[in-house]
Structure formats: C-alpha cells, structure tokens
Amino acid sequence: MNRRQFIGGLSCGAVAAIGAGCESAACGGAAARTAGIRIGIAGYTYGRFKTDEMIAELVKNDMHGLCVKSHHLPYEAKPAEVKEFLRKLSDNGITPYGAGPIAMNDEETAKRMFDYVAAIGVPTMVGVPGEKKTVDGKERIVSSRRMCELCAKLAGEYRIDFAIHNHGENPKTGNPYLYPSVEKSWDYVKDLGPRMGFCVDIAYTFADGYDPAEILRKYGDRVFDCHLRNVSDPKNGSSGAPAHAGKIDYLPVFRALKAIGYSRWCGLELANAFLEPSEMNPGANPYWIPQSLGYFRALAELA
Numbered sequence: 056m057n058r059r060q061f062i063g064g065l066s067c068g069a070v071a072a073i074g075a076g077c078e079s080a081a082c083g084g085a086a087a088r089t090a091g092i093r094i095g096i097a098g099y100t101y102g103r104f105k106t107d108e109m110i111a112e113l114v115k116n117d118m119h120g121l122c123v124k125s126h127h128l129p130y131e132a133k134p135a136e137v138k139e140f141l142r143k144l145s146d147n148g149i150t151p152y153g154a155g156p157i158a159m160n161d162e163e164t165a166k167r168m169f170d171y172v173a174a175i176g177v178p179t180m181v182g183v184p185g186e187k188k189t190v191d192g193k194e195r196i197v198s199s200r201r202m203c204e205l206c207a208k209l210a211g212e213y214r215i216d217f218a219i220h221n222h223g224e225n226p227k228t229g230n231p232y233l234y235p236s237v238e239k240s241w242d243y244v245k246d247l248g249p250r251m252g253f254c255v256d257i258a259y260t261f262a263d264g265y266d267p268a269e270i271l272r273k274y275g276d277r278v279f280d281c282h283l284r285n286v287s288d289p290k291n292g293s294s295g296a297p298a299h300a301g302k303i304d305y306l307p308v309f310r311a312l313k314a315i316g317y318s319r320w321c322g323l324e325l326a327n328a329f330l331e332p333s334e335m336n337p338g339a340n341p342y343w344i345p346q347s348l349g350y351f352r353a354l355a356e357l358a
C-alpha cells in the first residue's frame with residue numbers, strides 16, 4: 056500500500072487531521088489513545104524551549120505524554136522543584152512516562168540518574184551507559200557491558216525499566232561506538248533480565264538498513280519506548296521530514312507495535328522542526344510537529 060492508497064482509505068476525520076496539521080485538540084488524540092498506542096513527545100524535541108513554553112506547545116498540540124529531558128527538569132533539581140514541575144504537567148493534563156536519553160559513564164553518575172528518574176516517578180529511563188576507552192587512536196565513550204550490568208542491578212533495585220537508545224551505525228550521521236543499533240547492542244543486555252531493553256529510534260534503525268518493523272517484532276518484549284521521526288535522506292538517520300512526507304513507511308511500524316502488544320508511549324522526536332531549513336532538513340518549520348502528530352495518530356488508529 057502506498058501513501059495515496061493509505062490516505063484514500065482513511066476516515067474523513069483522520070484525513071482532516073493530517074491535512075489540517077492537527078493544530079488543535081480536535082486532531083484525534085482520543086482516537087490514538089483508544090487504539091492502545093499512545094503518541095507522546097520526546098522532551099529533546101523542545102530542547103530550545105523553556106519549560107513553560109514547552110508545556111504550552113504540548114497543550115496546543117493535544118499532547119498528553121512526555122519523556123522528560125534535563126532541558127526542562129535539570130538533574131540537580133531539588134525536591135520542591137521536581138514537585139512544582141510535576142504539578143505544572145498535571146495541571147495541563149500531561150503524563151510524564153519516561154525520562155531521557157540520559158548518559159552515564161560511571162557508577163556514581165548512574166546512581167544519581169536513577170535517583171532523578173525515581174523522583175519523577177516514571178517507569179522507564181531512556182539511557183546511554185558508556186565508558187571511556189581509546190578506540191581508533193581517540194578517547195571515546197563506547198558501549199559498555201560493565202555499565203549495562205550496573206544498570207541492570209539498579210533497574211531491579213529501583214524497579215525501573217532501562218531502555219538503551221540507538222544512535223546509528225553511520226559514523227558521519229550517528230555514533231557507531233555507542234549502541235549504534237539494536238542488533239549490535241543486543242549482546243550487551245540479552246542475559247541481564249527483563250528490565251534491560253531498548254528505546255528504538257526508528258529513523259536511525261531505518262537509515263542503517265534495517266526493517267524497523269522486523270526489529271520491533273524480534274525484540275518485542277524488550278522494547279520499552281520508541282522514538283518516531285521521518286527522514287528526508289534514507290541514509291541519514293539525523294535528517295528530518297514531516298511524518299507524511301519522509302522516506303519511512305510507518306504503517307508496518309505501527310502494525311508491528313500492535314502485533315507485539317505494545318501498550319507504552321511512543322515519543323515524537325523531531326527537534327529538526329526548529330532548525331533552519333537545509334539539505335538535511337528541507338523546508339523545516341514548526342508545523343512539522345502538528346503535521347507529524349496528526350499523521351502518526353491516524354496510523355495508530357488504522358494499524
């Protein structure tokens with residue numbers, strides 16, 4: 056099924072949501088929630104926004120789930136500040152469902168980050184546990200079995216699911232040294248218990264030549280989060296495009312999520328929308344956010 060056939064088969068309401076860019080609460084958020092796959096936002100998307108500005112954007116676009124990023128709640132936040140942040144989210148109908156991505160390269164930092172996530176009260180940490188090593192003549196932060204073992208221990212103690220975020224195998228557009236793909240990260244976590252899994256970045260997975268739907272089906276019970284973004288360049292997972300106009304066919308992705316019984320949030324991660332238009336992000340503009348939300352919500356209903 057191509058996009059024209061897909062859109063032709065949608066309900067009038069879903070098509071209207073996509074065409075209008077989902078600029079109001081009438082864009083179908085309720086439909087997406089009843090479909091079982093909930094579309095939220097990765098806080099990194101609004102990294103350039105102050106906390107109150109970010110919340111206002113979420114309200115405007117009928118977004119009710121947030122993966123918290125330190126841009127909006129610093130790691131050093133005191134209990135009163137965490138409480139005030141959570142109050143603001145609650146007052147605006149926003150559920151914090153996770154936190155991250157969070158980098159940690161030593162035991163002290165890891166424990167502090169687990170304390171941070173526990174204070175927010177979310178069930179999932181999107182993490183990047185690395186360690187310093189000299190590779191190819193340079194000191195780099197690389198994938199670490201030792202840190203994964205530590206995080207598995209802490210995940211059990213704190214009862215928090217730990218989702219490793221993949222950042223791409225291509226050295227020009229991603230990071231081949233630090234959990235580049237789910238496939239190349241599996242050996243680090245496969246025997247560390249059910250709380251160690253993945254936040255699957257669909258764009259990087261696709262750009263690395265994998266079928267995202269197959270990856271989701273293969274590692275289904277270890278998929279704790281998904282980052283959704285379409286790409287303008289099929290070889291560049293860092294490129295951006297509105298969901299309906301990119302190179303990734305997302306209908307099989309949502310069908311795979313349904314097939315594995317996925318009932319967690321997926322986060323739209325599209326900071327590209329706020330960058331200057333470029334070859335990597337042609338036509339970039341803030342309307343990519345509501346446009347992508349409308350499209351993904353329609354797909355979640357159709358899948």
